[in-house]
Amino acid sequence: MDLTEEQRAFVSAVDTFCQRECGTRQQRDVLTNFGAESHNRALYRKMADAGWLGINVEPEFGGAGGGMVDLSLFLEATARGMAPIGGFATTVIAAAAYAKFGTAEQKETILGGVIRGSVEAIAMSEPEAGSDVANLSCKAARVDGGYVINGQKTWCSNAHIADHILLVARTGSVAETGNGHHGLTMFMVPTNTEGLEIRGIDTMGGREVNDLFYTDCFLPASAVVGEVGNGWRQLMAGLNTERIIMGGLMLGTAQRAFDDTLSYVTQRKQFGQPVGTFQALRHRLADLATEIECCRLLVYDVASKVDANPEKMLPREASMVKLKVTETAKRMALEGMQMMGGYGYAKEFDMEGHVRRTIVSTIYGGTNEIQRDIIGKTYGL
Incomplete structure (x- = not known):
């Protein structure tokens, strides 16, 4: 495809950065603890300082306002350069949901954080619900002032290095809604929230994914992202x-x-x-x-x-x-x-x-x- 001069210069800058910072196996071994970790915070911070992490974040939050082509160029270049920034993919996936459905305060926290080098994660899969999203059972019960979360999520990428987790939980039962895809709601959950345990899963790729255990985990009503009960449509978007x-x-x-x-x-x-x-x-x-x-x-x-x-x-x-x-x-x-x-x-x-x-x-x-x-x-x- 034809790229603009600005896009070509951007890709060239990312290529040069990767070659300088992680171009050798010795450099990558140091940055990843010999492959055990997929994300290096110091390198990620350098990319934040360069303004690259906000490539597709709106300018009002400090981003470059680029589109999907610009984001794809960055993803391709950093993957080709083997930059250990494994937290970026889940960050931009989660950030896209906040950009579309979040409140002004949520957008400022998440999108502004992306610019500064925060990592975000999204929790959807459960032990009995991977591809079958309609079978999600992690429960968000309405209480005075907010919600109480109980349940387990699994295979949550980057939760152990994230600032927040975008949780998809059930606020309405299948019996009530008549459809397992209905009654799901998104929540913004800080990873230091009381009642949340993040437990790593050992894999052949090192430390990447996690089990999440929510035990009487209270979230204020302001933690809801988008509309209550509309989480499935928001996921599809x-x-x-x-x-x-x-x-x-x-x-x-x-x-x-x-x-x-x-x-x-x-x-x-x-x-x-x-x-x-x-x-x-x-x-x-x-x-x-x-x-x-x-x-x-x-x-x-x-x-x-x-x-x-x-x-x-x-x-x-x-x-x-x-x-x-x-x-x-x-x-x-x-x-x-x-x-x-x-x-x-x-x-x-x-x-x-x-x-x-x-x-x-x-x-x-x-x-x-x-x-x-x-x-x-x-x-x-």
């Missing part, structure tokens, strides 16, 4: 943002996995010549390069459509972005590992990390099976 964000991130990761593979196969020699010159590898790389470019065109085409009509729901296109880019990134990383042989499996190189990150991308944010179902339904199937 954010799907464009969430799925394109994941597309931008995995596009950058796929490109980095390709670049790392290309670098290896042009240097590694077997039978007296670089392994990349053998047809078996050359053709695989040609196919993968083509697939990545198709993903790039898809991401920025859909991002441009969102910028042209921010209020329009694009369920088919947004799901296509999430499905296509994450599947391509996973394929690229697995193919890269295969082409690098044993070195692709060794922690000495970054490829094994690419594999871990891309595999889980097909699960979070709505599994790719769900994305296929959504796409099929848009065709009346």
